[in-house]
Amino acid sequence: MAGGDEAEFEAFAARDSGRLLGFALLLAGGWQDAEDLVQLALLRSAGRWSTARQHPEAYTRAVLVNLARDRWRVRRRRHPETLTGDLTQLSPAAAGDAAAAVLDRQLLLRACALLPVQQRAVLVLRFWEDRSVEETAAVLGCTAGTVKSHTHRALARLRLALHDTPGLITDAERKEASC
Amino acid sequence: MLTDHDLQNELAAAFREQAGPVTATAVGTAGIFRRAVRRRQHRRVAARAAAVTAVIAVAAGVSVASRTARPALSPSDKPPGLLLEAAVTAAPPARAAVSGMPPYYVTTNHGRPVAEVRDSATGRTLSTVRLPQGIDPKMSEITAAGNDRTFVLALSRFPQTRFYLMRVAADGRSARLTPLSIPPLPAGEFANNIAVSADGSMLAVAIQLSGGRHGAVEAVSLATGAVRTWTTARTGMPSALSWADGGRELGFFWLDDGPADGSGLTTASGLWVLDTTAPGSNLMSGRRIIPEITGVDDVQSAVLNPDGRTVIASVTYDGTEHVGRGTVVGGIAELSAQTGRPLRTLLAVRAAYSADPGHPGWYIGACDLTATDATGSHLLVSCDSFGRLDRGRFTALPGAAPQMAIAAAW
Numbered sequence: 001m002a003g004g005d006e007a008e009f010e011a012f013a014a015r016d017s018g019r020l021l022g023f024a025l026l027l028a029g030g031w032q033d034a035e036d037l038v039q040l041a042l043l044r045s046a047g048r049w050s051t052a053r054q055h056p057e058a059y060t061r062a063v064l065v066n067l068a069r070d071r072w073r074v075r076r077r078r079h080p081e082t083l084t085g086d087l088t089q090l091s092p093a094a095a096g097d098a099a100a101a102v103l104d105r106q107l108l109l110r111a112c113a114l115l116p117v118q119q120r121a122v123l124v125l126r127f128w129e130d131r132s133v134e135e136t137a138a139v140l141g142c143t144a145g146t147v148k149s150h151t152h153r154a155l156a157r158l159r160l161a162l163h164d165t166p167g168l169i170t171d172a173e174r175k176e177a178s179c
Numbered sequence: 180m181l182t183d184h185d186l187q188n189e190l191a192a193a194f195r196e197q198a199g200p201v202t203a204t205a206v207g208t209a210g211i212f213r214r215a216v217r218r219r220q221h222r223r224v225a226a227r228a229a230a231v232t233a234v235i236a237v238a239a240g241v242s243v244a245s246r247t248a249r250p251a252l253s254p255s256d257k258p259p260g261l262l263l264e265a266a267v268t269a270a271p272p273a274r275a276a277v278s279g280m281p282p283y284y285v286t287t288n289h290g291r292p293v294a295e296v297r298d299s300a301t302g303r304t305l306s307t308v309r310l311p312q313g314i315d316p317k318m319s320e321i322t323a324a325g326n327d328r329t330f331v332l333a334l335s336r337f338p339q340t341r342f343y344l345m346r347v348a349a350d351g352r353s354a355r356l357t358p359l360s361i362p363p364l365p366a367g368e369f370a371n372n373i374a375v376s377a378d379g380s381m382l383a384v385a386i387q388l389s390g391g392r393h394g395a396v397e398a399v400s401l402a403t404g405a406v407r408t409w410t411t412a413r414t415g416m417p418s419a420l421s422w423a424d425g426g427r428e429l430g431f432f433w434l435d436d437g438p439a440d441g442s443g444l445t446t447a448s449g450l451w452v453l454d455t456t457a458p459g460s461n462l463m464s465g466r467r468i469i470p471e472i473t474g475v476d477d478v479q480s481a482v483l484n485p486d487g488r489t490v491i492a493s494v495t496y497d498g499t500e501h502v503g504r505g506t507v508v509g510g511i512a513e514l515s516a517q518t519g520r521p522l523r524t525l526l527a528v529r530a531a532y533s534a535d536p537g538h539p540g541w542y543i544g545a546c547d548l549t550a551t552d553a554t555g556s557h558l559l560v561s562c563d564s565f566g567r568l569d570r571g572r573f574t575a576l577p578g579a580a581p582q583m584a585i586a587a588a589w
Contacts, residue, residue: 006212013211022198046212105193127187128194137317143586144318145371148387152416152434155186
C-alpha cells in the first residue's frame with residue numbers, strides 16, 4: 001500500500017468525516033453509535049481504498065447505511081428512557097410555542113428512529129441533504145422507485161406516529177387508520 | 180393537519196437541530212488506514228486457514244446437512260402475527276424445487292448502463308446489453324413478456340420514459356434491445372412498475388406523476404399502442420402490477436397518502452384488483468383483496484398469482500408482543516385472494532437478538548418481492564440476501580447487495 005494512498009485517505013477523512021458523522025447521527029439516533037458507525041465505515045473504506053477512492057464519500061455513505069441496517073433492532077424493546085425524559089422536560093404548556101415546536105421535532109425524531117434504516121436513510125438524504133430521488137437512489141444503490149416507495153411509506157408512518165400521540169387523534173380516526 | 184410539504188419542512192428542521200452542529204472532531208481518524216491494511220492481511224491468512232479446515236472436514240466425511248436443515252416450529256416459535264401463521268412450507272428437494280424454473284433472469288446493473296442476462300441456477304452473467312445513451316439504469320423497470328425469452332423494459336432518460344423490447348437467445352448468451360412503437364410516458368410521469376399480460380398483448384404501467392401525490396395505471400396494447408388509463412382523486416402511488424385470469428384482472432399494490440386533508444390515515448392501501456373488462460376509468464372501482472395492514476402484520480407488497488386465486492405477499496410483523504429467538508417476524512406468504520387468509524409461508528424471516536448496548540433488542544427484517552415467474556412457483560426476492568425462492572426453497576444469487584431492491588424479471 002503506497003504512502004500516497006494513506007495520505008489521500010486521510011485527506012478524505014479529515015474533509016468529509018464531519019458530514020458523515022451528521023449522516024450517521026441521524027441514522028443511528030445517538031452519538032456513540034454514530035461515532036462507532038463512522039469509524040467502522042472509514043475502516044472498511046480504507047480496506048478497499050482502491051475501489052472507494054473513485055467516490056470515497058459515496059462509498060463510505062453506502063457502507064454506513066449497510067452497517068446501520070445490520071445494527072437495526074426493533075425499537076419497541078429499547079429503553080423508553082431518554083426521549084420520554086426529554087419530552088417531559090419539554091412540556092409545551094410550560095414553555096410556550098417555541099418549546100411546542102421543539103417538542104414536535106423531538107416527536108418526529110423519535111418516530112424517525114422507529115423507522116427501518118432504509119426508510120430513515122431515504123428521509124435523511126432527501127430532506128436533510130436535499131438530494132433528488134435519483135441521487136438518493138445512487139447513494140443507496142437502489143432504484144428510484146424504491147426511494148419513492150420508502151419516502152411514501154416513511155412519511156405516512158411519521159404522520160400516523162404523530163397522530164398516535166395521546167390527545168392528537170380521536171378513537172374514530174384511530175379505528176379508521178387500522179382498517 | 181400536516182401536509183406532505185409541512186411534514187418535510189418539519190423533518191428538515193428536526194434533522195438540522197440534531198445534526199447541524201456536528202463537527203469532524205468527534206471522530207478519530209488517525210491510524211484507520213493502517214488498521215485497515217492490517218485487517219485485510221489478517222483476513223487473507225484466516226481465509227487460507229478456513230479453506231484448509233473445510234477440506235479436512237469434507238475428507239473426514241462430516242455432513243453439515245443436518246445442521247442447516249430448516250428447524251421445526253416449536254410452540255415458542257409460533258408467529259405472533261396473522262399473515263405468517265400458516266405452516267412454513269417444507270422445502271422440496273432441490274431438483275423438484277427448480278422444476279420448470281425459467282433458465283435465466285434479466286436485471287439492470289446500477290453501476291453500469293447495461294441490462295444483464297443471468298443464469299437462474301448460478302446467477303452468473305451470460306450476456307449484457309448496453310442501454311441507450313443517457314438512460315439512468317436505476318430508473319429502469321423490467322418485466323417478462325409472455326415467454327421466458329422476451330422482456331419489456333421501461334427506461335428513463337430524464338424527463339421521458341420509453342419502452343423497449345429485449346429478446347434473449349435460447350442459450351441466454353446474446354440479447355437485443357429494440358424500441359417499442361408505443362407512446363412514451365410524457366415528461367413528469369415515471370413508471371413505478373410494469374407487467375405484461377400472459378398472452379403478451381397488453382403492457383400495464385403503474386405511473387407516478389411528478390410531485391409524487393397522484394398515481395395512475397395504464398394498459399397499453401403492444402400491437403396498436405392504444406392506451407387505457409385509470410386514475411383516482413386519492414393521493415398515493417400504485418406499484419407491484421400483476422395480471423390474472425387470462426388478462427381480465429389487473430392487480431396493483433396501492434400505497435395511500437390518505438385523505439386530501441393530509442391526516443395520513445392509510446385507509447385504502449393494499450392489493451387492489453381491477454376488472455379490465457368493466458367500463459370506466461376509476462382506479463378504485465375494483466376491490467381491495469388484501470389490506471396493507473392486517474392486525475399487526477404489514478404487507479410490504481403483494482401480487483396476484485396468474486390463476487387469480489392466490490396472492491404472493493411480502494409480510495413484516497409490526498407488533499410488539501411475543502418476539503423471541505426464532506419467532507417468524509417476516510417473510511413471503513401465499514394468501515387466499517378470496518379471504519385474505521394465509522395458506523403457506525414460503526419463506527420465513529426469523530427474529531435474531533442483538534446485545535448491541537446501544538440498541539439491544541430483536542432484529543426484524545423485511546423482504547422485497549422482486550419478481551414472479553409466469554407460474555407463480557418461482558420468485559426473485561431480496562430478504563437478508565437476494566436470491567430465488569422455488570416452492571419454498573431459497574437459493575442466494577450473486578449480483579445484488581444484501582437487502583437491496585433491484586429491478587429484475589424472469
